[in-house]
Amino acid sequence: MVALSKPSIEQFFMKPSKPNTNPLIFPTIPLIDLSKPESKQHLVKACQDFGFFKVVNHGVPTKFIKKLESEALKFFSSPLSTKEKAGPPDPFGYGNKRIGRNGDVGWVEYLLLNAKPESDYQRYLSVFEENPEIFQGVVNDYVTAVKKMACEILELLADEMKLQPRNVFSKLLMDEQSDSVFRVNHYPPCPEFQENERNGRKLVGFGEHTDPQIISVLRSNNTSGLEISLRDGSWMSVPADSDSFFINVGDSLQVLNNHILQLDKH
Numbered sequence: 001m002v003a004l005s006k007p008s009i010e011q012f013f014m015k016p017s018k019p020n021t022n023p024l025i026f027p028t029i030p031l032i033d034l035s036k037p038e039s040k041q042h043l044v045k046a047c048q049d050f051g052f053f054k055v056v057n058h059g060v061p062t063k064f065i066k067k068l069e070s071e072a073l074k075f076f077s078s079p080l081s082t083k084e085k086a087g088p089p090d091p092f093g094y095g096n097k098r099i100g101r102n103g104d105v106g107w108v109e110y111l112l113l114n115a116k117p118e119s120d121y122q123r124y125l126s127v128f129e130e131n132p133e134i135f136q137g138v139v140n141d142y143v144t145a146v147k148k149m150a151c152e153i154l155e156l157l158a159d160e161m162k163l164q165p166r167n168v169f170s171k172l173l174m175d176e177q178s179d180s181v182f183r184v185n186h187y188p189p190c191p192e193f194q195e196n197e198r199n200g201r202k203l204v205g206f207g208e209h210t211d212p213q214i215i216s217v218l219r220s221n222n223t224s225g226l227e228i229s230l231r232d233g234s235w236m237s238v239p240a241d242s243d244s245f246f247i248n249v250g251d252s253l254q255v256l257n258n259h260i261l262q263l264d265k266h
């Protein structure tokens with residue numbers, strides 16, 4: 001993660017990270033097809049070996065995805081002064097370039113919302129003037145469907161790890177006290193982008209980090225740019241994809257998993 005105190009255009013660029021060029025280790029992102037029962041056997045391996053995988057036949061209705069995308073585009077197309085009424089993030093709300101509480105910056109604007117079902121987004125959505133409830137409804141439909149998929153994945157994982165009850169992980173997502181968040185990131189065009197690319201410097205959208213939660217469910221509107229770190233310290237690009245979801249194993253699930261493996265040994 002790039003932690004900088006004085007945001008200036010220079011700070012959004014850095015030397016490219018080490019790409020994976022070893023032809024003997026050219027990994028592909030594990031694929032989990034939720035419609036195939038045998039997929040769940042690959043799930044534990046994908047989590048343990050890679051910590052990241054792609055999910056197809058996920059059951060999240062395309063209409064929820066498209067509606068969310070279109071509402072999010074409406075939000076980010078609004079004038080900056082309007083969007084800023086939904087910020088700064090505390091931690092929820094609209095954020096621009098400043099990410100989190102540690103002084104990190106990136107070429108990104110975002111809307112971070114609490115993903116609890118009863119959350120009220122009115123405070124953040126003055127942008128939508130007369131009908132913020134449309135955005136609220138669209139987010140609720142999307143978040144509910146994505147949580148259902150996330151719970152299914154976590155329950156398959158518990159089954160495969162022979163853990164009881166099978167909602168041992170998924171209940172953490174559904175709990176009243178759950179710290180689930182919903183985040184929409186928008187990476188606006190950058191005027192200095194091409195010149196810096198020519199000089200071998202890379203634009204940082206959302207800097208290097210791990211996710212503290214159980215799992216992160218990621219989706220892009222068919223855009224590349226996301227990279228994941230491999231065990232050998234190299235970075236791998238996640239190809240653009242319009243239909244799939246990508247799952248990142250969060251720090252909490254890794255800790256729980258290591259704890260369970262330790263218990264197994266005794």
Ligand SMILES: C=C1C[C@]23C[C@@]1(O)CC[C@H]2[C@@]12CC[C@H](O)[C@@](C)(C(=O)O1)[C@H]2[C@@H]3C(=O)O
Nearest residue numbers: 091099100101102104181183209210211212
């Ligand atoms: C720079 C950061 C933003 C973040 C907290 C962190 O220090 C590193 C993890 C980031 C992340 C990623 C997943 C979620 O979007 C998030 C809310 C979280 O819990 O960890 C963000 C944090 C953030 O934006 O505050």
Ligand SMILES: O=C(O)CCC(=O)C(=O)O
Nearest residue numbers: 183185206211216218226
């Ligand atoms: O926008 C992205 O694709 C990555 C964002 C990310 O890593 C995150 O929100 O934790």
